[in-house]
Amino acid sequence: MRARAGRKAGAAGVLALALMASGCAVGTGGASGEHVDYSHDRALHGELSIMGFSGVDEIATTRMDDAKKGLKGVTVKAAEGDFDLQQFLSAVAAGKPPSLIYVSRNQIGSLAARGAILPLDQCIDGEQIPKGDFIPSALAQVSLDGHVYGIPEFDSVQIVMANRTLLDKSGTKLSDVNGSDWDAMSKAATALSAHSGSGLSVIGVDSKLPEFLPLWAKANGADLISADGRKAQLDGPKVVEALTWAASIYKDQGGFGAVKAFRDSADFFGAGNQFATGTLGAMPMEQWYVNVLNDVSPDAPMAFDTVHARGGGPIAFASGSAWAIPAKSANPEAACRFARIMTSTQAWMDAAQARADARAKDGKPFTGVLTGNRAADEKIKPMTAGAAAPWSSAIAAMYTADQHTFSLPANPADAEFTAAMNDAVNAVLNGQKSPKDALAAAQKQAQQALDKGWAALERKK
């Protein structure tokens, strides 16, 4: 009995030691990829595993088909689901990252700073990707420290969407709710809103905090972060002013809690959406919502305009996605070529045509698509000519806005910066802090995170 027990102990010990030894953590290595040949005419083979691309509509599938054709010889496998950072990390830690990832542009900065993705300069040169075709603000979002780390895909801009009937009823002009005059917009919020016994029955104006704080800050002339991505600028007086005003829109209508609860219970994507049921006056919203409205409530009384800077012209806060190549990608050449084709003008045109055909079959107008690729946008725009009012004004607003976009430049602490910003806004909306205090706290947090991120980047060099 004792001998057996003793042997058991020994075996257990050895097993434990072995597992401990193998469990020694090492980093899986930062960026490499120095000896990759990205020549555009090189024949490719092998497998291409993609993570984070979950598109199922014609815009996605048409381009995927084009890309697969262009990558003859390569087996393309796209994992399901949106990009999940944990999944990606665990794949990286296991030494088997995907060959290509599809992420939100505002994630590129921190991935690049950590060496998780490759700089794409060689890829762009080799595959002859027309860098100049991409919208400047999109490129700024994917460039860190002078290198490009992502190939932009899609551009999402805001336009003002309003309920024409409600505007007319209260004598409000469209220009009162497009942000060019903040006082007018506040008055419109009160005028358009309505209350019933249990709370709100109509939301007058929704300033869409916290996501659109950068929009209102820029409309007031302030940038939330310096152009080189190093300094947070969250506590400037213009930013405080913007936050105070945007939050006051909610206060004037009964408080953010009431508005949000009412907003949440709306059938946002269905026939009973807020515009169709006349329960929302106006709000800035990303342009893809136009398609939804057109689909489910084509008869809603809509009015569209671009968002305007305070006392100025159109602006829009752009966001979107991008293709990036992980550092230890097994097939960076195929990844690069895939990204090129997916964002190429030809592929976009094919996709737009497929979408237009599908919409025509349903008797619905084609409302365009913002690709992030200027050349493609110009070719696609004429395809939208058949749309009737009010959708034509939406399309016009969308393309105009696309010409006046700005974005938050890439930085090594994207997630924390956004979190600090959102925390500040939420604190104000929930009545926990004043705008000045909230933004001051956020500034501290954000700057700390940025400093750490840049320091780590410098250390790597």
Next chain:
Amino acid sequence: MVSTTALPRVGPATPSELAAASTVRRPRRPDPRRIIGRILTLTALAGLSLIFIYPFLWLISASFKPRGDVFDNRLIPRTFTLDNYVRVWQEAPVGLWLLNTLVVTVLAATTVTLSSAMVAWAFAYYRFPGRNVLFGLVLATMMLPGAVTMIPTFLIWNGVGAVGTLVPLWAQNLFGSAFYIFLLRQFLLGIPRDYFDAARVDGAGHMTVFWRVVLPLARPALAVTAVFEVQAAWTDLMRGLIYLRDSSTYTIPRGLKALIDAFGFGGEWHWEIIVTASVITTVPLLILFAVAQRQIVQGLTAGGLKG
């Protein structure tokens, strides 16, 4: 507090006691108070059950509604449709997910029950130096937040090449779990030592005693352990998130999250899909539990005299 010396022993009855009890005839007095009490109890239980079931009924009814109706809070759908189920089945390999989850759950439950029983038995019966200290250590691990060991554990599994497989989702259960060890140990302590001493004096080896005497006696607690672990393994999201990569290996919670990403907040708020997927992934477990319930009840009543 009631003094313990005057009380009879707690726990399973010996055959002689059972025989004695059955010969005592208790006169049946239809006590009106008891009947009223019974009715009140059952009413209260029925009401509470309704509250507990309602969210689930809401889920089920929502799964049969078209997208726009999902939030109308009606229990009977205005428009009844099976489209959601068809769609979910087409959009995702739900059958495969169910299978994966079943495999993981069965493995997790059986291994943890057996291993925890072994360890609990050691603590409950054997006397050895450092026993209390070691048991304290076991309990201390119960206090260990999963977050502390999450990353290093991942690196261990990574080192043996198990990341991407289902193994990390259940294999740790081969080594017991503090919660169940605690539970089983408490239960075993409630059984008089005489049972076990008697078996050992009869010459049975340690393992034999364990298999032939301890496990059968511990059946109610084992059943409870198994059921709890089935529930935990079936709904475990964190491990699926960390270790599974290919959608063909997903378990239910991981798959559900993928669906929510694709169709919920990140997607176009297709709540009818989310709701339907939730129903599909919960129903099998319900059936399992409904069946296992009977076993538990049998186990509990076979285990002893409930008075």
Next chain:
Amino acid sequence: MTAAGAAVVASRRPGRRRMHRRESAAAFLFLSPWLIGFCVFTAWPLLYSAILSFTDYDVIQDPSFIGGENYAQLVSDPKVLTSLGNTLAYTALMVPLHVIAALGLALLLSRAGRAAGVFRTAFFLPKMTPPVAVGVLFLLLFNGQKGVVNGVLSWFGIPGPAWTTDPAWVKPGLVLMSLWSVAASVVILLAALQAVPREVLDAAAVDGAGFWRRTFGVVVPMISPALFFVIVVSTIAGLQTFDEAYAAFFGAGNTTYGNDAALFYVIYLFQQAFQFLHMGYASAMAWLLFVLIMAVTIVQVVLSRRLVHYEGRESW
């Protein structure tokens, strides 16, 4: 001679040591699964995460040693304080309600006779629902304007608060939602209740004790080990609450719902580890949580020596 007697006699003989050794060896055999698991999956990770807490580590690159910086940051990070406060408040609210609800249900079930099985299934239903779905359900059912909960409250003329948005009501709402999953404790307490010998209850009834006296003076002490177990376990669980709150308030694409009132400690830890890629800092946070849980549990154990009544058997 009884077995006990034989053992006593044997212990006085020189064979005693041999017998103890055989006991220890057998015990060791049965303990071995846990011992191996402890070394590999607890001791080593603990050690390693302690080391990690002194580094800056993002999985992609090697850990780099930064000394006590993480701990210094821990002390000065306002969100750590917020999340700790949230977690403690939630636990303090949840545990008593959880125990009372579980005890209540268990008592009811113990008197339901044969029908208990049906009701027990009903109570266990919510446990089968994946926590992700529960979180989403919370958002839908507790919505301030259209949720069912407020709908029912309005039947009684009570204007329901904005559970999902008002910071003052987010935690109570989450606590209520957590009560939905009380079944596990109910099962444990029910088993304990059913192990109370009928003679005890009958004796108390004969003594003239009324229902409440019987329940709280007699039954509760009899099941106090199980009660203690439920309290300890639900406290530990409460301090680590994550799944439902994360799904409801911090899931994918959910920035508009981010609510500081729902930022629990483990959620913040998770964010630090997997969204901000500060694994070292997250490890430091995890250790702080560990120490906290240990402290709380030790306090509970010390209190238990006075309050928990074991059936003449082993205590601690």
